[in-house]
Amino acid sequence: MRHFIDTQDFTKTELVWLMDLIGLLKTADRDRALPPLLAGASLGMIFEEPSTRTRISFEVAMTKLGGHALYLKPGEIHLGVRESIKDSARVISRMVDAIEARTLKHATVTELARYANVPVINGLTDYNHPTQVLCDVFTMREHRPAGKPLEALKVAFIGDATNVCSSLMMICTQMGMEFVHCAPPRYQAPKAWQLIARANCVQSGGRFSVTDDPVQAVADADFIYTDLWWWVGQEAEIPERQAAFMPRYQVNDALLANAPPHAKFMHCLPASRGVEVTDAVMDGPRAIIYDQAENRLHAEKAILVAFVRPHLRLPSAKRSARHAHAIGAFLDDHQLDGAATPAAALEA
Template sequence: MAVRHFLTLNDLNTDELRHLVERAIELKGMFKRGTRYEPLKNRVLGMVFEKSSTRTRVSFEAGMIQLGGGAIFLSPRDTQLGRGEPIEDSARVLSQMVDAVMIRTFEHEKVTTFAEYSSVPVINALTDDYHPCQLLADMQAYHEVRGPIQGKTVTWIGDGNNMCNSYINAARQYDFQLNIACPEGYEPMQSLLDAAGDRVKILRDPAEAVEGAHLVTTDVWASMGQEEEAQKRIEAFKGFQVSPALMDKADKAALFLHCLPAHRGEEVSVDMLDDPRSVVWEQAGNRLHAQKALLEFLLCSE
């Protein structure tokens, strides 16, 4: 069977993605009941980090341990990748030693090149263009509280970044409408907007964008690598803060998500994460279980 990779949500079909959400919920229930389940006994995940992380490292490493396997953390300081070894060569070598590779890096081209030369599954744990693993956790978070997201309206507020790009893919795969509220000049990838057609709308007024929304979500205004633009972005995104008052304009059953870490007082008001409509802490914890479902799918479906 051909090796399957997970570089964007589009690497899986709709049925597979919906299955992952349902399976993540099952695995979470097993975890909470203390049920031991170790289908990845003696399997190893190589974790390549060129961008720092809290949630990604802990969730993947803990997930592999809980599934009976292990994980090896690799930073540029510890590997030949940081000393100029071609990605193609690293992929050929690493994939002979581990059962899957997770990569968190800057340029999306790095993960696509690595996958091209890898003989084991490659997982995109974040690039500048996409963050598909986070979307699995987000879809799980909504499903757990409100049921399937199919047919609902989701509002993204803020920068057209990797999370926004992945929400566009999610809108197509999970079948929901997406409103994107962003300032001019901060739109997501045009090719994704073109592919999504009328499923996605770009709006300039957050209040208009959240009207009737069933899910409202956002991210920091300056992502990793954009720190020098932080002040400029704070000015550009004035009026795009998510607050309880803004949430009041959404559907009465609307939920709020944030992939974290959050800058309280910037993209979210100081009290938004603790609002009753916020499920960000469950969302963060779901990274563990959504990724376990993904690892099981990629490594046990061979």
């Protein structure tokens, strides 16, 4: 059983295959000709914190593919509180065909995957966000300069070492791209992340570096990416973080003037306008943030098809007819006291 927990669990070839599938499903969806590849399937969506793009993209993806998504939030299920993660994973697995989980701790997702009997998809943890970055690199493929191979692209991430930074660092170096993380020293990628990225580069031929100079980081960049400077639970650090990042690390027109004219701006959203990025950049011609957001839907479709469809039992027409006959005969011959049988109802 394979799960989608971390891009590091996959080869470059497999990641390219997933992105090719995203493209096929996106084209079919645009033509309103998407086949019901997950007809009758159900997805249990566990959300320990609110979400816009992740929730909508997974729920709509399941609907478009002919399946159903069930939204589960704290207070509605017993995950890790009244019931162990182990028991929750095994019970939920008996009722759905896949589990998507957006959790506060990475260990929660890995434990779900350890005990689940269906594919588990990581919708975000405190460590990484693999569904986001699969979408991001697919978006880069769509918006790269004409004729420029993926391996020749440079991505400059300006800002805090967030879970998105972690995942983007990993997938870009897996793909053989150049990735630069730019932040004040205190907020740069941990050494453990850097070791993984450098090991990826040895395998892929990619390039990786860390700097505190944003002008240097965006030079020759094809894509300039930023994320929030603080998140839920870091409110007490806001003054300190704002002092460390502002104004030098804000993505604004002055910084973009040091990048090539073709460079595009990306953000996973939500964004704090006027903080890590200005309105002028967000709403300007370089921004591809809404194309990027839309591609979350197409990426989730591909992930669901790739990981869920192989485990679906698709009955033959003969088997379906046999069961329909047996159930119909039972209902015609038996009834609860006072309840009309289907045949009697039709005669009435």
